[in-house]
Structure formats: structure tokens, C-alpha cells
Amino acid sequence: MYSLAEYLQRSFVINALIVGVLTALCSSLLGVTLVLKRFSFIGDGLSHVAFGAMAIAAVLRSGHILNLGNDMVVVLPLTILSAVLLLRTGQNTRIKGDAAIAMISVGALAFGYLLMNISNASSNLSGDVCTTLFGATSILTLQSWEVWLCVILSLVVIAVFILFYNKIFAVTFDENFARATGTNVNAYNLLIAVVIAVIIVLAMDLVGSLLISALVIFPALSAMRIFGSFRSVTICSAILSVVCAFSGMILSIMTGTPVGSTIVAVDVAVFAICSLIGAVKRGGLR
Amino acid sequence: MAILSAEKLDLGYEGQTIVSGLEFSVNAGDYLCIVGENGAGKSTLMKTLLNLTPPMGGKVILGDGLKRSEIAYLPQQTIVQKDFPASVREIVLSGCQSRAGLRPFYNKEEKALAAENMERMGITDLAKRCYRDLSGGQQQRVLLARALCAARKLLLLDEPVSGLDPRVTLEMYELISRLNKEGITILMISHDIDAAVQYATHVLHVGKHIFFGTKEEYLNSDAGRYFVSMERNETTGGEQ
Numbered sequence: 001m002y003s004l005a006e007y008l009q010r011s012f013v014i015n016a017l018i019v020g021v022l023t024a025l026c027s028s029l030l031g032v033t034l035v036l037k038r039f040s041f042i043g044d045g046l047s048h049v050a051f052g053a054m055a056i057a058a059v060l061r062s063g064h065i066l067n068l069g070n071d072m073v074v075v076l077p078l079t080i081l082s083a084v085l086l087l088r089t090g091q092n093t094r095i096k097g098d099a100a101i102a103m104i105s106v107g108a109l110a111f112g113y114l115l116m117n118i119s120n121a122s123s124n125l126s127g128d129v130c131t132t133l134f135g136a137t138s139i140l141t142l143q144s145w146e147v148w149l150c151v152i153l154s155l156v157v158i159a160v161f162i163l164f165y166n167k168i169f170a171v172t173f174d175e176n177f178a179r180a181t182g183t184n185v186n187a188y189n190l191l192i193a194v195v196i197a198v199i200i201v202l203a204m205d206l207v208g209s210l211l212i213s214a215l216v217i218f219p220a221l222s223a224m225r226i227f228g229s230f231r232s233v234t235i236c237s238a239i240l241s242v243v244c245a246f247s248g249m250i251l252s253i254m255t256g257t258p259v260g261s262t263i264v265a266v267d268v269a270v271f272a273i274c275s276l277i278g279a280v281k282r283g284g285l286r
Numbered sequence: 287m288a289i290l291s292a293e294k295l296d297l298g299y300e301g302q303t304i305v306s307g308l309e310f311s312v313n314a315g316d317y318l319c320i321v322g323e324n325g326a327g328k329s330t331l332m333k334t335l336l337n338l339t340p341p342m343g344g345k346v347i348l349g350d351g352l353k354r355s356e357i358a359y360l361p362q363q364t365i366v367q368k369d370f371p372a373s374v375r376e377i378v379l380s381g382c383q384s385r386a387g388l389r390p391f392y393n394k395e396e397k398a399l400a401a402e403n404m405e406r407m408g409i410t411d412l413a414k415r416c417y418r419d420l421s422g423g424q425q426q427r428v429l430l431a432r433a434l435c436a437a438r439k440l441l442l443l444d445e446p447v448s449g450l451d452p453r454v455t456l457e458m459y460e461l462i463s464r465l466n467k468e469g470i471t472i473l474m475i476s477h478d479i480d481a482a483v484q485y486a487t488h489v490l491h492v493g494k495h496i497f498f499g500t501k502e503e504y505l506n507s508d509a510g511r512y513f514v515s516m517e518r519n520e521t522t523g524g525e526q
Contacts, residue, residue: 036366163390170380173370180336180359181384181436228416229373 007253015147016259020245022154023203024215024263028241029161030196031220032234033172040217042086042193045105046079046200047212052108052115053078054132054204059119072149076201082108083193134208134260142205153202157195164191169230206245207260218267219244225271225278244270289314289352289440289471290335296343297330303342304330310490310498314350314439317463317472319482321513322492328475329362331492332444335473355384358437360429362444367425368418374428375413378404381435396435403431407461423454430461441465443474447481459485479514 007013034040056078057071086101116125161168170178171188179185196216203212219241223233248263255262291311298304304327312318320328333339335346336359348354358381381403382396392400404410407427412420417428426446433441446462447455455478463485466472476482482489482501489504491497497509504510 032371036370038366166380166383166386166391169372169376170383173367173372173377173380174361174364176338176361177359177432177436178380178383179338180357180361181381182355183383224371228371228419229414230371230376231373233371 004250004254012142013253015142015144017246017249019142019147019150020206020249020259020263021242022150023199023206024219024241024245025238026154026157027199027203027212027215028219028237029158029234030192030199031216031218031241032223032230032237033168033192034196035217035220035224036172040213041101042083043196043200043216044213045086045101046083046197047204047209048105048112049082049108050075050079050200050204050212051132051209052112054209055112055115058128059115072201075204076198079201080194080197083197084190087189087193132204132208133210134258150202153198157198157202160191160195164188165234168192173230207263211260211264214264214267215241215245218264218271222267222271222274225274226281240270240274241267288312289348289350290473291347291349292335292344293347294344295331295334295341295346297327297334298342299330299339305492305496306343308344308492308496312440312471312473312488314471315466315469316488317466317486318474318488318490319486320473320475320490320492321477321479321482326493328492329444332359332442332473332475335442352439356437356439358433358441360426360433360441360443360446362448363425363429370417372417373414374404374409374417374420375400377417377428378409378431378435381432384436399435400431403434406434407431421454422450423458426450426458427461434465438470440471440473443472445475445477447476447478455481483514 034043053075054071057074060074061071082104086104113129116129167183167188170183171185171192175185199216200209200212203215207215219237220233222240223237227233227236244266245263248266249259251257251266252259252262288311292308295308296303296306297308304325308331310318320331322328330339334341336357337346337354379392379397379400382392382399385396386392401410404413407430409424409427409431412424412428417425420428430446441462443462447458450458459481462472462474466485474482474486483505486501488500489497489510491504491509491513495509497504497507499507505514
């Protein structure tokens with residue numbers, strides 16, 4: 001058993017922490033918008049799509065049909081495409097948004113597992129599936145270029161969010177008003193969908209595709225218990241998310257628990273604490 | 287010259303026409319009240335005027351140099367907004383969105399405009415309060431201040447007093463009437479025929495019988511007399 005200080009001297013731990021913290025930061029930023037727009041399930045649906053895409057990438061790789069070095073090259077475009085499709089069908093009145101999401105997400109999940117089974121890509125199939133769903137230890141074996149890719153994508157997401165902050169607020173609060181006064185609402189909705197897709201692909205290595213939604217919505221929901229302005233909710237959810245991810249990762253390294261589920265467990269605990277604080281605060285005002 | 291007019295306008299959505307052959311025009315400074323039964327197409331008319339829904343036929347013409355970005359809009363509240371964590375100032379400022387264009391942040395003039403409109407609506411002291419903690423009347427004032435940030439010439443209101451108690455309703459009508467006297471053209475959808483008759487200069491009745499004219503003409507028309515008496519009976523019936 002090593003001490004924490006000894007762990008922190010290892011570069012793979014530092015790499016994992018950098019990637020984990022940045023991913024958590026990015027995913028919390030749009031969480032507020034997703035929750036308020038009643039889009040929480042889009043995150044969930046997309047993460048299942050990412051799982052399906054991951055399976056496709058694995059099959060292509062093992063069959064030596066296509067090896068692009070990194071699965072992200074296959075997973076990212078497919079997830080973005082699905083994000084755009086989901087948003088389109090969400091506006092279509094024939095198939096209601098939630099039904100479309102359910103369809104795409106279970107469909108992708110089933111096809112992903114089916115593909116993995118048929119192709120027999122690996123000797124340890126159930127282990128592979130489990131890591132994709134609940135997060136892999138691969139976060140501890142990151143190559144340095146993977147860390148850089150993650151850093152760059154995170155910076156892009158953060159920059160986009162800051163630059164379009166006011167627009168995202170306007171579109172989230174009142175889509176019809178924004179549209180009526182001449183804001184290009186569809187373009188911003190598209191932007192939000194694409195950014196979410198990027199975040200989900202980023203977060204897949206950290207917590208696995210089943211738990212990504214937790215990373216997106218828990219910090220936002222926790223912050224909304226306590227604060228009453230959009231800016232403070234956004235800032236608070238970013239801080240909470242980073243703190244939860246950091247402490248969750250340290251905890252999992254120290255005790256040997258799975259990374260993803262430990263982080264989410266910390267998120268849940270923080271949500272409970274925030275709900276309590278919120279209840280006390282509101283009770284105190286009256 | 288009319289700043290907004292409808293020519294042979296057919297309204298509807300999803301391929302179904304609700305109202306056809308609508309013709310009316312609004313001059314600068316008018317206070318037009320749009321009345322009619324539920325489902326008669328009042329909200330669809332407003333959405334069409336705002337370019338949110340395409341017309342099924344005919345057209346909406348903006349005149350006298352009125353630009354689309356100069357039309358403000360007070361929508362009915364959505365469920366999302368009732369529980370939205372945003373401060374009053376943030377919401378009012380978001381009315382400046384179309385002025386800012388692609389610029390990412392609001393500049394000094396826009397912030398000053400937001401402050402001015404909060405003052406005008408008497409909500410300056412609420413600036414830092416959370417929107418979801420406000421009363422219904424206060425929330426409407428916030429949305430009205432936001433609408434005024436977006437535009438100055440023409441204001442479209444969709445049922446601005448629904449869900450408000452009688453005292454606040456009266457305040458709201460007085461506020462709208464004051465804006466009208468300050469030179470803003472008002473287009474208001476209302477269930478409240480009494481208010482329409484009291485404050486409006488013109489009335490547009492949407493339904494089986496379409497009527498458009500001044501308030502006096504409406505009160506003397508068959509459609510007007512029938513609708514006013516029916517609505518009054520309904521109101522007293524509901525209170526018993």
C-alpha cells in the first residue's frame with residue numbers, strides 16, 4: 001500500500017487526474033442547460049450511442065479492416081451525428097423527443113453488444129463490455145498524446161461555452177422569445193448538441209458510458225438546490241464537479257474501487273448534502 | 287401608414303387551417319386587442335406575426351420602416367421558466383441578445399438599457415433576486431422589461447394577465463396602457479373582454495365571425511354585442 005504522496009509522484013496518476021478533472025469540468029458546464037431544457041436524457045441516449053460506436057470501432061480494429069490508431073476517430077463523428085439526429089427528432093411532433101431517445105439509445109446498446117459478440121473481437125468479452133459500460137482502468141494507462149487530445153478538446157469546449165454563454169442562456173430560458181427577436185435558435189441548439197457529443201466521448205474513458213449522465217446532471221442539480229442565478233449555478237456546478245471528480249479519483253486509487261462509480265458515488269453524496277443545505281436555506285428565509 | 291398589416295392571412299398548423307382570410311392593419315400608437323374563443327387561433331396568429339409559424343396563406347407586411355428586430359414579445363410563461371435559476375437582471379439583459387448580434391458579451395449601452403427598463407417596470411430592487419422566487423405579477427414585469435430591451439416600437443402580449451389576481455391584473459393593465467401612451471404600439475391577446483373594451487383603441491375578433499375595427503365599431507357590431515354579453519355571463523357564472 002503506497003501513500004497518497006507516492007501515488008502523486010507517478011506520471012500516470014497525474015495524467016489521469018488532469019484528464020479526469022478537465023472532463024468533469026466540461027461535462028458540468030452544459031449540465032445546467034441540459035437539465036433546464038429538459039434534455040437530461042439526451043446525454044443518456046448519446047452515451048449509449050457512443051457505446052455502439054465503440055463496438056463498431058473495436059470490430060473494425062480487430063478485423064484489420066480499419067485501424068485509425070484510436071477509437072475516438074470513429075466514435076466522435078458517430079456520436080455527433082446522433083446528437084444532431086436526436087435534436088431534429090426532438091422538434092418533430094410525430095415521434096416525441098423522449099421516445100426517439102429511448103429508441104436510439106437501446107438500439108445502439110443492443111447493436112453494440114451484438115456486434116461485439118458476433119465478431120468475437122476479444123477473448124474477454126464480458127470484461128470488455130463491462131469496462132465500456134462502467135469505465136475502464138484505461139484512464140490509468142493513457143498515452144501522452146491522448147492526454148493532449150483531451151486537454152485540447154476540453155479547452156475548445158470551455159472556450160465555446162464562455163463565448164456563447166449569453167446566447168446559451170437566452171436559448172435555454174426562452175427559445176420562442178429568442179427566435180422571435182431574431183436569434184438563430186436552431187444553430188445554437190445544434191452547437192449545444194455537438195458540444196454535448198464531444199463531452200460524452202471525452203467522459204467515456206473516465207466513467208464509462210452508463211454513468212456519463214451522472215457526471216453531466218448531478219453537479220447541475222446540486223448547484224440548483226443552493227443558488228438562484230444562472231451564473232452562480234454554472235460556476236458552482238463546475239466547482240462541485242471538479243471537486244467530486246478529483247476526490248473520487250483519489251479515493252478510488254487509494255482504496256482500489258472502480259474509478260467511474262466512485263466519482264458518481266461522491267456526486268450523489270454531494271447532491272444529498274446540497275439538497276439539505278437548500279432546504280435549510282429556504283426554510284430559514286420563511 | 288400601417289406599421290403592420292395582414293393580407294388575406296390564413297392561419298393554422300400541421301396542415302390544418304383554423305382561420306382564413308384575415309385582414310387587418312395596425313398604425314403606430316394603436317392599442318389592438320385580439321379576442322376570441324379558446325382555440326380560435328389567437329396564439330397561432332401571434333406566432334405567425336412573430337414569424338415563429340409560417341402562414342398557411344396570405345402574408346404579414348411590415349411597413350413604415352418597422353424592422354423585425356423592433357418587435358418585442360411577451361410570451362405566456364412556460365413550465366421551464368417557473369423553476370428557472372436566473373436572477374432578474376440576467377433575464378432582463380437577455381432581451382438585448384438581438385442587439386448584441388454575434389458579439390459574445392453585453393456592452394455598456396446594453397447594460398444601461400436593461401437598468402433603464404428595470405427602473406421603468408419598478409423592479410430595480412429585485413435585480414439580484416431569483417426569478418422563481420418572485421410572485422406572478424413580478425415575473426410578468428421582469429418579462430415585460432426584457433421585451434422592452436428587445437424593441438421599442440411594437441409590443442406583442444400573449445395573455446399577459448393569465449393567472450394573476452385582480453389587483454395585480456389591474457396594475458398590469460395600467461402599466462401596458464402607460465407604455466402605449468409613451469408611444470409603443472400594443473397588440474394584446476386577451477380573454478378579458480372588459481379590459482379590451484376599456485383600454486384598446488381597436489379590436490380584432492378571431493373566430494367563426496371575424497371582426498376588425500375600432501372599439502366603438504366593435505361594441506355596435508353583432509359579433510361584439512353577442513361576445514361581450516356571453517363573456518360577461520360566463521364570468522359571473524364562474525364566480526358563483
